[in-house]
Amino acid sequence: MTTTRAAVQTAARELEFRDLDLPDGVDSGEALVRVEGCGICGADYERYLGDMDESDMFEYPVVIGHEPVGVIEKIGADARDRWGVGAGDRIAIEPFAPCGVCEHCTRGEYTICDQRFIYGTTSLSVGAGIWGGFAEQMLLRPGTVVHEISRSTSIEDATFFNPLGAGFEWVCRAGDAGVGDSILVMGPGQRGLSAVIAAAESGCDPLIASGLADDRPRLDIAESFGATHTVDVENESLTERIETITDDRGVDVVVDTTPGVTEPIVDAIEAVRPGGTIVLAGTKGMKTVEGFVSDKLVLNNISIEGTLGTRAWSFERAIDIIETGDYDLTQLHSHTLGLSELERAIKLQGGEADENAFHVTVTPNDD
Ligand SMILES: [Zn+2]
Numbered sequence: 001m002t003t004t005r006a007a008v009q010t011a012a013r014e015l016e017f018r019d020l021d022l023p024d025g026v027d028s029g030e031a032l033v034r035v036e037g038c039g040i041c042g043a044d045y046e047r048y049l050g051d052m053d054e055s056d057m058f059e060y061p062v063v064i065g066h067e068p069v070g071v072i073e074k075i076g077a078d079a080r081d082r083w084g085v086g087a088g089d090r091i092a093i094e095p096f097a098p099c100g101v102c103e104h105c106t107r108g109e110y111t112i113c114d115q116r117f118i119y120g121t122t123s124l125s126v127g128a129g130i131w132g133g134f135a136e137q138m139l140l141r142p143g144t145v146v147h148e149i150s151r152s153t154s155i156e157d158a159t160f161f162n163p164l165g166a167g168f169e170w171v172c173r174a175g176d177a178g179v180g181d182s183i184l185v186m187g188p189g190q191r192g193l194s195a196v197i198a199a200a201e202s203g204c205d206p207l208i209a210s211g212l213a214d215d216r217p218r219l220d221i222a223e224s225f226g227a228t229h230t231v232d233v234e235n236e237s238l239t240e241r242i243e244t245i246t247d248d249r250g251v252d253v254v255v256d257t258t259p260g261v262t263e264p265i266v267d268a269i270e271a272v273r274p275g276g277t278i279v280l281a282g283t284k285g286m287k288t289v290e291g292f293v294s295d296k297l298v299l300n301n302i303s304i305e306g307t308l309g310t311r312a313w314s315f316e317r318a319i320d321i322i323e324t325g326d327y328d329l330t331q332l333h334s335h336t337l338g339l340s341e342l343e344r345a346i347k348l349q350g351g352e353a354d355e356n357a358f359h360v361t362v363t364p365n366d367d
């Protein structure tokens, strides 16, 4: 039996590398993938800290990593038919592998599938156990949703499929924003800038991006991606800028991608027009929102949308954009690190390092 090297989280802040047994073959509905790279997001850092310890969605010991891109080494006949890909194809793998038959799945809400099988969160004790992208190889189970991605795309651009897919999910699906709609994207992280690309692609105008004073370089990137206005909320009044830009009307859609802080939710309620929509995309560490007045939603007919995960059509759109090369994503790639440096990569993503990280890719090759 051959083995594969994988990063296994065994407790909060405890990572180790193990050589795990690979199955001899794959079942008809499965595939074995040679991982080329895996992106990192805030969720990896939260899990690293142990924030998910109380949740039944994350069980130790677990091979982590949920934003992988790789090449199919072996694939069963059923998986080949259902997924439309074969051995040798390069694929981006969605984090959720839904059951396809529960009430949520049949409504198309497969990211809240009753079964909740999520790559990078499922214990080693389940089946072959190699269900994470921070590994040399990983197994794909029936129900997995995969998207073919060009081999000529750099691995850093390819792993950007995940944040960019989320951007389309928030702007187009949750926010229902389209041509001529005004939009405010709060927070210029990798996900905020993904939302800016999605809004630009959708014809949103004006397209406003906001951030802190230190975010100036990222707000400049937002402009290069098509933002018509940027606001430094520490040195300017967001409310006044929005009033000026929209002639006191307010924006049609606000997408809040800021992690951990609740003030932007209160600001979003001020910024959105009556009848508009606020999409909550950043999690806030389970904090209550100070200054939240629900009557403002009622009296102004404002909708708030919460979103978990991204669905296939948003990932398809993201991969199309990545393959065109229309947006210079190299501005966002701050680090490409080998698997042995995973802990550093996660800490970089969590801001626990001197250097600033942006989009970080981990590759199994340590050279
Ligand atoms: Zn993620």
Ligand SMILES: [Zn+2]
Pocket (backbone or CB within 6 Å): 098, 099, 100, 101, 102, 103, 104, 105, 113, 114, 115
């Ligand atoms: Zn389901």
